[in-house]
Amino acid sequence: MKPRSRRGGGRPTIADVAKRAGVGAITVSRALREPQRVSEDLRRQIAAVIDELGYVPDPNARALASVRTDVIGVLVPSLTNNVFAEVVRGIYDGLGDSHLQVQLGNTHYSGLEEERLLRVFLSQRPSALVVSGIDQTPTARKLLEGGGCPVVQIMEIGPDPVDMMIGFSHFEGGRTVTRHLVDRGYRKVGFIGARMDPRSQRRLAGYRAEMKRAGLFDPRLVTTTTMPSSIPLGRELLRDALAKVPALDAVFCNNDDLALGVLFECHCSAIEVPAKMGIAGFNDLDMMSVAFPSLTSVSTPRYEIGRRAVSMLRAAIAGSRPEQPVIDVGFALKPRESTARKI
Amino acid sequence: MKPRSRRGGGRPTIADVAKRAGVGAITVSRALREPQRVSEDLRRQIAAVIDELGYVPDPNARALASVRTDVIGVLVPSLTNNVFAEVVRGIYDGLGDSHLQVQLGNTHYSGLEEERLLRVFLSQRPSALVVSGIDQTPTARKLLEGGGCPVVQIMEIGPDPVDMMIGFSHFEGGRTVTRHLVDRGYRKVGFIGARMDPRSQRRLAGYRAEMKRAGLFDPRLVTTTTMPSSIPLGRELLRDALAKVPALDAVFCNNDDLALGVLFECHCSAIEVPAKMGIAGFNDLDMMSVAFPSLTSVSTPRYEIGRRAVSMLRAAIAGSRPEQPVIDVGFALKPRESTARKI
DNA sequence: GCAATGGATGGTAGCGCTACCATTCATTGC
DNA sequence: GCAATGAATGGTAGCGCTACCATCCATTGC
Known part of the structure; x- marks a missing residue:
């Protein structure tokens, strides 16, 4: 009995x-x-x-009896996207031997979904939260601020952190790539973008700023779609871009998948790279350096962002506020054959 | 007070x-x-x-007071791998409007890590579990059998399911690709593999069986590594393979990343594809059809596996045992230019 | 020798929810 | 008219753990 x-x-x-x-x-x-x-x-x-x-x-009994659980909630807009997969890898590695558990949430690039997941996560009183980007809805922001746990916003930096931030300036990233193309003598430099989430938008803004500075801006050079990014889409978008501006001589692709698609389209249409078409991507996935010709990109410290975000959170959980709540990890242009035009 | x-x-x-x-x-x-x-x-x-x-x-109080939670635990060997990213997408989509939550666990291709995570998951009394592959350790298997919840093993099928299974035969997949290459007249058909997890091993076994049947098998044609798969690794492995067997005239790559790397290596070394080198991959990621030349692969219903695994589990949670506990979703060879040699 | 101190250990009372077993009250059948 | 029935609702007692507040006892200082 x-x-x-x-x-x-x-x-x-x-x-x-x-x-x-x-x-x-x-x-x-x-x-x-x-x-x-x-x-x-x-x-x-x-x-x-x-x-x-x-x-x-029993973790549930534990959670019920204590104020906090050992869970850290991680919200990313996509798991399929290589970029976030690397961030998540960094996060897991950053846990080390701590007893923290990760709870992953996929917002599918939707602010509303982010709010929903935030509510789910907060109802479990997590030790800490990781959210992607700096464009939370006002409601989401309120939830984060009232959540009573350390928060890191990752991937981007901006003026008004909820708590902590680690990332880099996508605007500057876009600007740097564009300047590189212009410096190499390309004149009809297009922008190709998919998904067009806030970070893509800021890279585009960097592109636009730099093109205007160089006196080369023309709205017809910009080809974007809200569809999710993929290699096939890169091929399509290049065709679209060329249909609009046949004299196009270079493209800055919002990300590496598109850049690879563009490269394939050039191969297929016998457009010489880099002579007739310069190609630059963004993120520097490992395929970029081994493609043929190798593809210029911007290396972004995704893994490091994940790792350091967790160590910031672990420090905060232990009670030590960082003297530097916003960390700019920067980025690095990787010029390669795809933009190595003889000037 | x-x-x-x-x-x-x-x-x-x-x-x-x-x-x-x-x-x-x-x-x-x-x-x-x-x-x-x-x-x-x-x-x-x-x-x-x-x-x-x-x-x-409060989900914790709920869990404590009830026998089961609304969590379904999902164990995959990798999140970075495109294949599992798609499976996970299918799983999320399969949830539909049910109130189920997904708890993701990454085993990093380690049986011990799988055991550890299984213990963590089971301590939360999940509604159901999804595990990858059919090669659980004896301990893990015991945990699954004693877990008291429905279980689906995904990606592969085999003779002795813990409970339910959905996947396809990797052995047959490997055999089918190899036969295709042999039928196209390639004779020195190599196998290139990375990671070499159990599913890769079975694809290799299929390759070996078919090569033996054709009287073409030679152990020097097989080039594998336990390193994680990547596009750069494909380039390296092709160089290694050619160093061993300079007369190599085709390769069956364990997965699509390697195949793309092989293609780049061929471009770079001016090896004509498909005339001098046939290339086939596995999984049919979307880049395969848009590469130049387009790459032969084997399409595998990853998304569908995730989706259907969840619907099997939902049915089981609702109390209805499937009349068919093991589902073979099959695969489909996609012959493309990279193996389209004129015979 | 004895109070003060501090480290080790224990008892009690919840944490917020749900399983189980009442209880209530309108409806039904004869 | 009255017991039997069943649907709607409520009370109580945990689920397994930890916060809080004792209590105990060896050590220390004077």
């Missing part, structure tokens, strides 16, 4: 461990969470019983 | 809602979970109060 058999599935509980070890439940709890507060004798003894019984603490 | 202020952060609870609505807590609980058991009047009234107070149920 054990009452436990009714629910709970009969797994051993902390009380079982305590009884068997001849100690109070709270001591077992402490042995698990703050070992230094329990004498070594007891600690060893408790460990043996835990092992013998196969006891696993 | 509210005791709640001590912990819990002062969020409204089900008791607050109940009091305000002038009903019992349990009725609020029912209104949320089994609306048809509460009269419409009360339901409406309760909904209004919930809205007014901004009440969000």
Whole structure:
């Protein structure tokens, strides 16, 4: 007539461990969470019983009884996108031997979905949150500010952090690539962009600023779509761009997938790269350096962003505010054959 | 002197809602979970109060009080890998309007890590589990069998399912590609593989079987590494393969990234494709059809696997065992220019 | 020798929710 | 008219854990 058999599935509980070890439940709890507060004798003894019984603490009971869980919530706009896959990898590696768990959420580039997930995550009282970008909806921002846990916004930096930030300026990134193309003597430099999320928009803004500065801007040089980015789409968009501006002599692609598609389209249409067409991408995925010809891109420290975001959060959880809440990790232009036109 | 202020952060609870609505807590609980058991009047009234107070149920308390949570645990060996990214997308889409949550776990192709995550997941009493492949460790298998929830093994099919399975035969996939290459008149057909997880091994076994059948097998034609797959690695491995067997006239690449790397290496070394070198990949990522020349591959229904795995689980959660616990979704060879040698 | 100190340990009372078992009250059948 | 029925609702007692506040006891200082 054990009452436990009714629910709970009969797994051993902390009380079982305590009884068997001849100690109070709270001591077992402490042995698990703050070992230094329990004498070594007891600690060893408790460990043996835990092992013998196969006891696993129930995270739900733990969460209910405590103010915080060991979960850090991570919201990214996409998991299919290589860029965020790398960020997530950095995040996992950044956890190291901490007991933190990651809870991933995919917002699908939707502010509303981000709000929804934020509510779900916050209802679990996470230790910390990672969100992508700096364009949260006002509601989402309010949720973050009232969440009572450290927050890092990643990928971008801006003037008004919710809490902490780590990323780089996409505007400057776009500007740098564009300047590189102009410096190489390309004149009809197009912009090709897919998805056009806020970061893409800012890269486009950088492109526009630089083209205007050079006196080369023409709105017909810009070809964008809200469709998700892909290699096939790169081919299509180049065809579209050439249909509008046949004299096009270079393209800055919003990301590397598009750039590769553009390269294939050039191969297929026998457009010489870099002589007749300069190509530059963004992010510097590993394929860029091995493509033929190799493709110019902008290397962005995605993995590092993930890793450092977690270490900022771990520090914040431990109670130390960083003296520098906004970190610019920068980016690096990687000029390669695809823009190496003889001047 | 509210005791709640001590912990819990002062969020409204089900008791607050109940009091305000002038009903019992349990009725609020029912209104949320089994609306048809509460009269419409009360339901409406309760909904209004919930809205007014901004009440969000605490999933931890829910989990503690019930036998099961609404979480389905998903274990994949990699998130960076395009293939699993698509599966995960299918899984999310398969959820539809159910209230199920996904908890993702990344095993990094490690059986031990899979065991660890399985323990973490099971400690939360999930509604169902998705695991990748059919090569769980004996311990992992025991955990799955004793987990007391429906389980789907995805990506592969085999003779002895833990519960349900959906996937296809990688052995047959490897065999089919190899036969295609042999049929096109290639004779020194190499195999290039990275990572060499169990599924890659079975594709290799299919290759080997077919090459032996054709009387063409030579162990020196096989070039593998345990390093993770990537496009640059494809270039390297082709160089290695050519160093061993200069007469190599085709390669079956374990996956599409390698195939693309091989294509670039051919471009770079001016090896004509498909005349001097046939190239085939595996999975048919969207870049394959738009590469130049377009690349032969084997299309695998990754998205569909994710989607259908979830619908099998939803059915199982609802109590209906499928009459067909093992589903072979098959695959489809996509012959393209990279193997279109004139015979 | 004895109070003051501080580290180790334990008891109690929830955390917010739901399973289980009442209870209530209108409806039905005879 | 009255017991039997069943739908709607509520009360109580946990789920397994930890925060909070004792309590205990060895050590220290005078």
